[in-house]
Amino acid sequence: MTDTQSMLDLIARETARILAEKGETAAASVTTDTAFLDGPLPFDSLDLATLIVALEGVTGKDPFRQGFRQFNTAGELAALYAAA
């Protein structure tokens, strides 16, 4: 699972799971342009950290191993994993 669209699908599933565990639902589906923070998702920084941990667990990849890399949207995050 390395291409960007597959990663985006995975990100959407894991995001929905994390929100469900909080008892929340996303108002809209996660797309390439969906921002994680200060966007339409009821997502906070700890939720985002949980998502990153989950993605590493599924893919075995950690694009942040050498330091933080800036991203804002689901598409940008998917691209980081696809390139890792």
Place this chain on the structure above:
Amino acid sequence: MTRTVIVTGGSRGLGLALTRTLLDAGYNVATCSRSLGDALPALLDAYPDRLLWQQAEIGEPASTQSFIDATVQRFGAPWGLINNAGIAREGILATLPLVEVDSLIQTNLTGAIQVARAVLRHMLSRPGGGRIINISSIIGQRGYTGLSAYAATKAGLDGLTRALAREVGRRQITVNSVAPGYLDTEMSGTLSAGQRDQIVRRTPMGRLGTADDVAPAILFLLGDGARYITGQTLTIDGGITC
């Protein structure tokens, strides 16, 4: 489902007492140390299904990660972490070798942060909350001649406790420090007779503490009754800092 608690540095002193107390209380316990020590083999025989030990060097990320991985593989995501592993090096700071300073920080502070980070990744991956308890020290609050670097690491742990408590509280993960006073363990073996007498004189309870004076409080913090206590430092010192 039986809850699992990780105790770093469980081969002797407070860590050993905690390991024994938690096993008696029904927890699974995963512990690590540089060597197995004299007492753990008997506990491993007595609790073959609920006690895991692995050699590990706290402060070395690969070693720490291997221990955490083994714990999760055996017991699943842990409920609790007790950051207990620590070393003490005594010496006037002006002449304390820098290698000793680095070693203190690496083991007592960096190591504890590494373990907390690794364990949190598993705690966050499942709902239900958790417990992190950092074993700091009254030395970090009040200081003691010859223990400046040690005190800095313990004060650092208290800072970690307060910040991390704010960070993960909304996931029902509590983070607290337990700050023992002077305990009658191997770590206090370097105290001179004069120092010990002075400590006893200044302690309202009239004696040094024991590991078994501290373990029950940690057992409480691990339990459901402590679910709303977070970001705190619980001092257990026979009153010497009161």
